[in-house]
Amino acid sequence: MREYPIRERIPLFSRGDYYFADIAENDMDTLLNISLQNGWKVGLHDFLRKKNHGMYKIASDESRSDWRFMFSLSENSRVLDMGCGLGGISLALAQRCGEVISMDCSLKRLKFLDMRAEQESIKNIFPVCGGDTLKLPFPNEYFDLVVLNGVLEWLGIFHRELKPKEVQLAKLKDIYRILKNGGNLYIGIENRMSYVNFLGAKDHSGLRFTALMPRRVADLYCKIRTGQEYRTYTYSLNGYKRLLKKANFSHIDIYATIPTYRDVFFLASVDDTKTMDYFFRYLLHIHSFKRKVIASFSRVLLRIRLFRFFLPEYGIVARK
Amino acid sequence: MIDQLRDFLLDNWNKILPHLKQPHELRFLIAKGSIGGYGGKVNLFLFVDNEPQPIVIAKTVRDAQSDQLLAIEYNSLRYIHSTLSKSLREKTPQVYFLGQVGIYKVLIEEAVTGKSIDAIVTSNLFSRRQIACRMLKIIFVWLIESKKELNIRENYYINEANHKEYFSNPIEKFLRVYNISGKEKNFINNMENSISDIVKHKYPLVFEHGDLSPINIIYSKDKFWVIDWTCSKTKSLPFCDLFFLLIWFVFCNYPNEVEGIVRLNNFDQIFLKNGKYSSIASELIRDYCNKFNIDLLFLKTFFAMFIINRANKEYDILTRQADRGYIPLVKPFDQEMNYKNGSLSKNGLYINIFHRFVENSKKFIF
Numbered sequence: 001m002r003e004y005p006i007r008e009r010i011p012l013f014s015r016g017d018y019y020f021a022d023i024a025e026n027d028m029d030t031l032l033n034i035s036l037q038n039g040w041k042v043g044l045h046d047f048l049r050k051k052n053h054g055m056y057k058i059a060s061d062e063s064r065s066d067w068r069f070m071f072s073l074s075e076n077s078r079v080l081d082m083g084c085g086l087g088g089i090s091l092a093l094a095q096r097c098g099e100v101i102s103m104d105c106s107l108k109r110l111k112f113l114d115m116r117a118e119q120e121s122i123k124n125i126f127p128v129c130g131g132d133t134l135k136l137p138f139p140n141e142y143f144d145l146v147v148l149n150g151v152l153e154w155l156g157i158f159h160r161e162l163k164p165k166e167v168q169l170a171k172l173k174d175i176y177r178i179l180k181n182g183g184n185l186y187i188g189i190e191n192r193m194s195y196v197n198f199l200g201a202k203d204h205s206g207l208r209f210t211a212l213m214p215r216r217v218a219d220l221y222c223k224i225r226t227g228q229e230y231r232t233y234t235y236s237l238n239g240y241k242r243l244l245k246k247a248n249f250s251h252i253d254i255y256a257t258i259p260t261y262r263d264v265f266f267l268a269s270v271d272d273t274k275t276m277d278y279f280f281r282y283l284l285h286i287h288s289f290k291r292k293v294i295a296s297f298s299r300v301l302l303r304i305r306l307f308r309f310f311l312p313e314y315g316i317v318a319r320k
Numbered sequence: 321m322i323d324q325l326r327d328f329l330l331d332n333w334n335k336i337l338p339h340l341k342q343p344h345e346l347r348f349l350i351a352k353g354s355i356g357g358y359g360g361k362v363n364l365f366l367f368v369d370n371e372p373q374p375i376v377i378a379k380t381v382r383d384a385q386s387d388q389l390l391a392i393e394y395n396s397l398r399y400i401h402s403t404l405s406k407s408l409r410e411k412t413p414q415v416y417f418l419g420q421v422g423i424y425k426v427l428i429e430e431a432v433t434g435k436s437i438d439a440i441v442t443s444n445l446f447s448r449r450q451i452a453c454r455m456l457k458i459i460f461v462w463l464i465e466s467k468k469e470l471n472i473r474e475n476y477y478i479n480e481a482n483h484k485e486y487f488s489n490p491i492e493k494f495l496r497v498y499n500i501s502g503k504e505k506n507f508i509n510n511m512e513n514s515i516s517d518i519v520k521h522k523y524p525l526v527f528e529h530g531d532l533s534p535i536n537i538i539y540s541k542d543k544f545w546v547i548d549w550t551c552s553k554t555k556s557l558p559f560c561d562l563f564f565l566l567i568w569f570v571f572c573n574y575p576n577e578v579e580g581i582v583r584l585n586n587f588d589q590i591f592l593k594n595g596k597y598s599s600i601a602s603e604l605i606r607d608y609c610n611k612f613n614i615d616l617l618f619l620k621t622f623f624a625m626f627i628i629n630r631a632n633k634e635y636d637i638l639t640r641q642a643d644r645g646y647i648p649l650v651k652p653f654d655q656e657m658n659y660k661n662g663s664l665s666k667n668g669l670y671i672n673i674f675h676r677f678v679e680n681s682k683k684f685i686f
Contacts, residue, residue: 069321267350274372275349285439
């Protein structure tokens with residue numbers, strides 16, 4: 001049996017102390033101080049909202065994780081929220097689940113989540129620091145649901161000795177191991193072949209078009225432009241299916257998460273063209289000429305069954 | 321939840337939906353919803369077999385505290401369908417089931433296919449005003465007729481016994497939770513005589529939808545449906561739905577300008593003289609008064625009460641959101657959460673409309 005250290009009530013399974021967030025580390029310290037003194041709601045609202053409104057919404061709006069309605073969770077369900085950040089998804093899941101293990105590689109973000117759960121008297125959230133190792137510190141067949149919302153693409157940066165795809169695959173295989181039979185993995189992630197990438201949207205590398213380039217070319221381009229390797233791999237629709245099949249998942253469903261997987265307003269199977277067509281005809285609100293053009297073009301792609309390949313983002317459900 | 325709901329429906333199809341053919345398969349589309357501005361609801365559109373349109377909608381809520389809102393919608397729709405004449409009740413969805421599926425309370429009702437008026441108005445980039453006015457008139461006819469039918473049978477009215485509930489208590493709460501100026505307090509105090517007269521006239525209390533915005537009106541091929549009855553009330557002051565409808569018809573004309581002072585300026589366009597929409601607003605309000613035999617003299621008081629009730633409700637929603645750590649939080653409400661710094665739609669829209677209304681009360685259309 002191996003022992004792990006515990007710091008400020010949080011078990012440490014990580015290999016190092018990382019800090020990843022959309023706000024600077026000293027701002028995170030300020031957020032923690034304000035939240036300790038005046039409560040997490042004041043910290044998020046009075047401080048984080050001004051620093052980064054998008055992050056404030058992500059941290060506080062529980063409706064952004066409505067994909068959870070796809071899963072048959074109960075008071076006995078055990079969920080792993082990997083890359084839980086400030087805990088927006090974990091808190092939403094904890095309302096209806098038995099146990100939520102919130103994992104993140106940043107101790108500071110976990111401290112915030114722990115404080116948040118304590119102040120709300122939520123007893124079924126357990127923060128753990130980790131996620132940077134290839135092997136997850138959980139027994140076999142332990143979870144009903146594992147959540148990787150905006151996480152899979154970043155896994156490659158933790159193991160520079162391996163290719164990003166190898167890291168992702170190893171982690172997915174280990175997730176398969178810790179899932180119960182019939183358990184689900186939910187992945188929220190960008191599409192490599194998204195139409196926005198063709199229009200020049202910035203990739204995770206911070207550069208345009210790198211997602212579309214062959215990996216080696218993208219790597220070389222990133223090294224020249226930023227001095228960093230290209231390690232934040234995303235995949236196409238079929239690429240995700242292949243990756244998950246290699247990780248032993250047999251039943252894979254891919255959903256359109258509209259407008260984004262970070263804040264899902266509409267969710268429907270990408271293979272169900274009739275449902276998607278209904279969405280375009282009746283539920284999509286178009287306020288501008290530019291959006292009208294995009295929607296018309298999307299409907300053409302939908303009719304010829306190509307739309308699913310160019311969606312910006314996916315919600316992927318892989319069942320063990 | 322989807323798997324549980326699918327199994328539940330397929331097993332109980334003939335009990336819940338006996339008028340529809342038992343399907344072999346169900347498909348889903350999940351859509352985020354909100355209840356009266358409080359984002360607690362999720363809609364699941366259910367498609368059967370290969371049908372291109374959903375046959376029913378399953379509604380559920382994120383937290384168990386909101387379960388009661390589904391019951392309100394269920395009861396209201398049952399009441400409407402048992403009370404209204406066929407031509408009027410056809411404009412509302414049929415409700416089929418309310419009960420527990422897995423850990424969630426679920427309401428199942430008829431799916432109506434069409435676009436929300438909000439979407440129709442905003443997608444017509446060059447003729448928004450004409451379309452908004454045309455649709456407003458169509459809805460208005462249904463609004464009056466349905467209110468008359470729902471109320472004549474119940475015969476509710478404002479009287480000595482209940483006037484505290486509809487006037488004094490909301491005013492007392494409004495004065496307690498908002499910081500208002502001396503001028504505004506005087507305005508409210510001056511409403512006393514008018515309120516006494518309203519009580520003497522025994523004006524009707526009407527069935528209220530409670531969230532009658534263009535988003536909740538679905539339109540298709542000259543047919544329309546009024547959906548989302550989670551905020552409905554059996555007895556309410558007579559103008560609530562009409563004023564709400566008018567305000568939101570104008571707001572939905574400016575989909576890209578929902579923040580800040582723009583919304584406040586839209587109030588001027590409907591309710592102040594010479595506004596872009598004031599002529600249609602005054603025409604509809606006058607017609608409404610005639611149908612219910614309400615004296616135009618009392619309109620300012622009814623309007624003030626509408627704003628006061630809405631502001632109170634908004635305060636409750638904000639407080640509830642704040643308790644859950646939602647956006648936005650109430651704590652600095654009176655300092656920085658006003659429209660200058662935050663989203664007016666969620667941060668004191670109605671209190672700001674009240675300020676505007678009192679400031680410009682002499683220019684009010686009536």
